Amino acid sequence: MWKFLISVIALTAAALAQQHSYTAADIEAGARLYASACGSCHGAGGDNIPGVNFAKALFKTAKSDEDLNRIIRNGVPQGGMPPSSFSEMQAATIVAYLRSMTGPAVAVGGSDRANPSPAGDAERGRAIVEGKGNCLSCHRISGKGGQSAPDLTAVAAPGRGRPQGRVLMERLERALLEPSAEIPVEFRSYRVVTRDGRTITGRLLNQDTFTVQLRDSNERLASFSKSDLREFGFVSSPMPSYRDKLTAQELADVVSYLATLKGQANR
Amino acid sequence: MIARILSIAAILFSTAGGLYAQVSYERLLRAQQEPQNWLTYSGSYSSHRHSSLTQITRDNVRNLELQWVLQVRSLTGSDKFEATPLVVDGVMYTVRPPNEVVALDAVTGRIFWTYTHTPSNQARVCCGRVNRGLAILGNSLFMGTIDGRLLALSASTGEVLWNVQVAKPESGYALTLAPLVIKDKVIVGPAGGEYGIRGFIAAYDAQTGKEVWRFNTIPGPGEPGHETWGGDSWTRGGGSIWTTGSYDPELNLTYWGVGNPAPDWNGDSRPGDNLYTESVVALDADTGKLKWHYQFTPHDEFDYDSTQVPVLVDMPWQGKPRKLMLWANRNGFWYVLDRQTGQFLQAKPFAKVNWADGFDEKGRPNKVLNPTAEGALVYPNNQGATNWYSPSYSPRTGFFYIPTWHDAGSVYTKDPKGVPYTEGQQYTGLFPTMPVPALVPRPTNDRLPQEAAGAVQALDARTGERKWEFRMSDVIDGGVLTTASDLVFSGGREGYFLALDARNGEMLWKSMVGGQISNGPMTYAVGGRQYVAVAAGNGLFVYALRQ
Numbered sequence: 001m002w003k004f005l006i007s008v009i010a011l012t013a014a015a016l017a018q019q020h021s022y023t024a025a026d027i028e029a030g031a032r033l034y035a036s037a038c039g040s041c042h043g044a045g046g047d048n049i050p051g052v053n054f055a056k057a058l059f060k061t062a063k064s065d066e067d068l069n070r071i072i073r074n075g076v077p078q079g080g081m082p083p084s085s086f087s088e089m090q091a092a093t094i095v096a097y098l099r100s101m102t103g104p105a106v107a108v109g110g111s112d113r114a115n116p117s118p119a120g121d122a123e124r125g126r127a128i129v130e131g132k133g134n135c136l137s138c139h140r141i142s143g144k145g146g147q148s149a150p151d152l153t154a155v156a157a158p159g160r161g162r163p164q165g166r167v168l169m170e171r172l173e174r175a176l177l178e179p180s181a182e183i184p185v186e187f188r189s190y191r192v193v194t195r196d197g198r199t200i201t202g203r204l205l206n207q208d209t210f211t212v213q214l215r216d217s218n219e220r221l222a223s224f225s226k227s228d229l230r231e232f233g234f235v236s237s238p239m240p241s242y243r244d245k246l247t248a249q250e251l252a253d254v255v256s257y258l259a260t261l262k263g264q265a266n267r
Numbered sequence: 268m269i270a271r272i273l274s275i276a277a278i279l280f281s282t283a284g285g286l287y288a289q290v291s292y293e294r295l296l297r298a299q300q301e302p303q304n305w306l307t308y309s310g311s312y313s314s315h316r317h318s319s320l321t322q323i324t325r326d327n328v329r330n331l332e333l334q335w336v337l338q339v340r341s342l343t344g345s346d347k348f349e350a351t352p353l354v355v356d357g358v359m360y361t362v363r364p365p366n367e368v369v370a371l372d373a374v375t376g377r378i379f380w381t382y383t384h385t386p387s388n389q390a391r392v393c394c395g396r397v398n399r400g401l402a403i404l405g406n407s408l409f410m411g412t413i414d415g416r417l418l419a420l421s422a423s424t425g426e427v428l429w430n431v432q433v434a435k436p437e438s439g440y441a442l443t444l445a446p447l448v449i450k451d452k453v454i455v456g457p458a459g460g461e462y463g464i465r466g467f468i469a470a471y472d473a474q475t476g477k478e479v480w481r482f483n484t485i486p487g488p489g490e491p492g493h494e495t496w497g498g499d500s501w502t503r504g505g506g507s508i509w510t511t512g513s514y515d516p517e518l519n520l521t522y523w524g525v526g527n528p529a530p531d532w533n534g535d536s537r538p539g540d541n542l543y544t545e546s547v548v549a550l551d552a553d554t555g556k557l558k559w560h561y562q563f564t565p566h567d568e569f570d571y572d573s574t575q576v577p578v579l580v581d582m583p584w585q586g587k588p589r590k591l592m593l594w595a596n597r598n599g600f601w602y603v604l605d606r607q608t609g610q611f612l613q614a615k616p617f618a619k620v621n622w623a624d625g626f627d628e629k630g631r632p633n634k635v636l637n638p639t640a641e642g643a644l645v646y647p648n649n650q651g652a653t654n655w656y657s658p659s660y661s662p663r664t665g666f667f668y669i670p671t672w673h674d675a676g677s678v679y680t681k682d683p684k685g686v687p688y689t690e691g692q693q694y695t696g697l698f699p700t701m702p703v704p705a706l707v708p709r710p711t712n713d714r715l716p717q718e719a720a721g722a723v724q725a726l727d728a729r730t731g732e733r734k735w736e737f738r739m740s741d742v743i744d745g746g747v748l749t750t751a752s753d754l755v756f757s758g759g760r761e762g763y764f765l766a767l768d769a770r771n772g773e774m775l776w777k778s779m780v781g782g783q784i785s786n787g788p789m790t791y792a793v794g795g796r797q798y799v800a801v802a803a804g805n806g807l808f809v810y811a812l813r814q
Contacts, residue, residue: 037700041345050343077692080393082461085642085680085697206711208761209739210777213711 022096024170030097125257154263179239192232303792308445312514313579316659321752322797335376337807345395354791365396382425389436390414393461400445411442429476456508463694466506480555497538505529510574522577530686533696540565559609571598597651615731618652638679648677657746657787666725735772746787758784
């Protein structure tokens with residue numbers, strides 16, 4: 001039984017390592033492990049070690065995902081990288097994350113879910129967003145809608161660290177079903193209230209002991225001295241879950257529509 | 268006759284010139300009496316990193332203004348600019364990473380000369396090609412190199428006077444510390460705890476570079492403490508030395524903190540307490556003979572290097588005057604020891620600690636956690652509650668100032684198969700992980716403040732009670748300087764160089780220098796004007812009051 005289990009795990013790991021396409025869940029799991037163990041030397045951007053740059057797929061010796069997986073587990077003794085306690089499966093998720101760091105150029109696909117979503121129709125999705133979904137009462141798309149929630153005009157725009165393809169679709173779907181669960185940093189809402197009573201909500205870009213830096217809901221860059229603020233901090237999402245409000249098909253339609261929102265082209 | 272007068276004049280001139288620049292041992296002994304200069308790594312043999320200069324005060328510190336910047340060549344990977352400069356009579360000497368000595372005008376920042384030692388490509392360092400500074404005696408500067416060499420240079424010209432091999436770089440030995448000069452000797456030890464070195468502290472004749480004595484931090488057969496190592500584990504037991512020690516001239520004892528045992532995170536192959544790793548050792552400065560030791564973390568498996576600067580303070584302890592040693596350890600505890608006998612007097616946590624829950628009367632910690640196959644969550648984490656960052660003691664406030672990490676714990680996992688050793692390769696065990704993203708240097712900080720923070724905290728040295736704490740949104744890799752005008756200078760990874768009120772921690776001034784503070788700040792004066800210098804990112808930044 002053990003032998004069988006182990007061989008299944010090994011097979012799965014091998015399959016994961018070889019498929020070269022990863023699910024959003026793999027990448028997110030890998031990102032967490034990367035941050036917990038790899039980032040302290042390689043840096044958050046993956047370019048801290050001379051001759052290695054994950055965002056540019058530049059490695060010293062690794063040629064394949066299998067090489068990367070082995071190095072993550074065994075280290076590079078002569079190069080100063082210690083071995084890790086990661087399993088082959090865990091290492092595979094880190095490889096998934098490393099591969100995702102190169103940005104939208106890497107094709108992503110495949111899904112590990114038992115019931116993949118039905119294919120969506122973007123036009124039907126737009127009707128839901130503008131109609132029964134009531135999304136525009138808070139969100140804004142191409143200049144239309146509210147401003148209390150993140151502007152979705154470019155929610156699917158490519159960029160460094162911004163997933164595309166299936167990873168993006170899964171992330172969007174998750175955001176609709178569980179709005180407050182693990183909101184990616186770029187979608188976390190941060191609110192400051194100034195001493196003179198102004199409230200500014202936006203994305204937290206940076207902070208330190210004395211200051212915070214935001215991109216506000218009008219895409220303006222703003223820096224505040226904490227001493228000028230009455231309050232500041234992350235806010236949990238006021239957005240309701242659409243799990244019981246939309247059917248699986250409607251959900252897929254909305255996701256399909258959101259995935260077309262890539263910024264200027266939609267105007 | 269004229270020729271003779273000229274030659275006499277030349278002799279007189281050269282003698283006078285020579286005397287002017289000579290830093291005698293007597294001057295090192297009384298370094299605190301010439302606060303315009305900074306003659307040793309920590310400012311004095313007692314290592315208080317405290318200056319009696321008072322021109323910059325709590326009232327005028329807001330008028331500090333940048334005077335000049337010394338830039339380094341570009342840094343890569345984990346390289347950092349960690350050197351504390353020396354200043355002798357208006358001339359500054361420092362080291363740009365990895366091993367370039369620079370002599371410059373301490374007023375203008377103009378360079379007099381540079382000397383570049385290009386390390387062998389056999390050099391290997393765990394954590395960046397760094398150097399923490401120089402020592403000086405007479406007209407000679409002393410620098411350790413990351414390829415395991417010790418050099419003496421002329422302070423006037425940068426010319427190499429001697430250059431000796433201390434240990435083999437290809438086996439993982441590297442010198443990253445600032446040497447300590449005592450009498451006519453230069454004392455150093457090697458880094459390399461991640462490479463399975465066998466550590467030592469060694470003294471070299473300042474004139475010739477000849478080794479005078481050596482103390483093995485991992486005792487061999489026949490040496491006391493050898494019995495604390497199972498099998499042949501002592502041959503690769505670590506015990507690195509990478510932060511400068513201190514010296515008590517009355518006792519003629521020099522004190523050094525010793526680094527981690529190897530392999531770092533799996534002690535199965537080295538059963539026993541593993542002396543003298545994670546200990547402070549008190550050595551006779553003339554012979555290197557061990558007078559006493561105290562081990563902070565017996566049989567360490569959490570990489571709690573005890574490579575902190577030993578701070579020597581004479582003050583009453585429980586009513587009686589006593590020669591004390593104060594120590595905030597990477598393992599999260601604050602210690603008070605009797606530095607004459609090594610007697611354990613007090614230990615208290617100064618950050619979150621869960622690996623030990625108390626001490627016996629001899630000061631042995633009651634360890635309650637170890638790495639396991641499943642992983643154990645341990646506080647403080649692998650980076651420690653503090654590290655090599657210089658603390659400071661102010662005799663005016665009686666406070667001890669600690670650069671502190673309040674961070675998430677590390678999960679330590681042990682591979683039951685053990686750790687293979689190959690000479691010159693990393694010999695560590697499994698790298699500990701963190702349940703939340705590690706506080707790595709990165710351009711932006713979007714963590715929640717409750718996830719982790721850095722701090723400068725002040726403890727009352729008499730009681731270990733926390734008097735104040737200045738919290739920062741990111742951790743701290745820099746040291747602390749105090750002055751007799753009750754100022755604290757420090758700064759963290761965010762890149763703010765800070766002046767705090769030494770009595771209550773109130774922030775009085777800050778300057779954003781755009782790179783993490785990476786050394787212990789120091790201060791000096793030239794022509795009656797006080798300067799404060801700090802290394803951060805790619806530069807050394809020097810401030811003085813606006814004129």
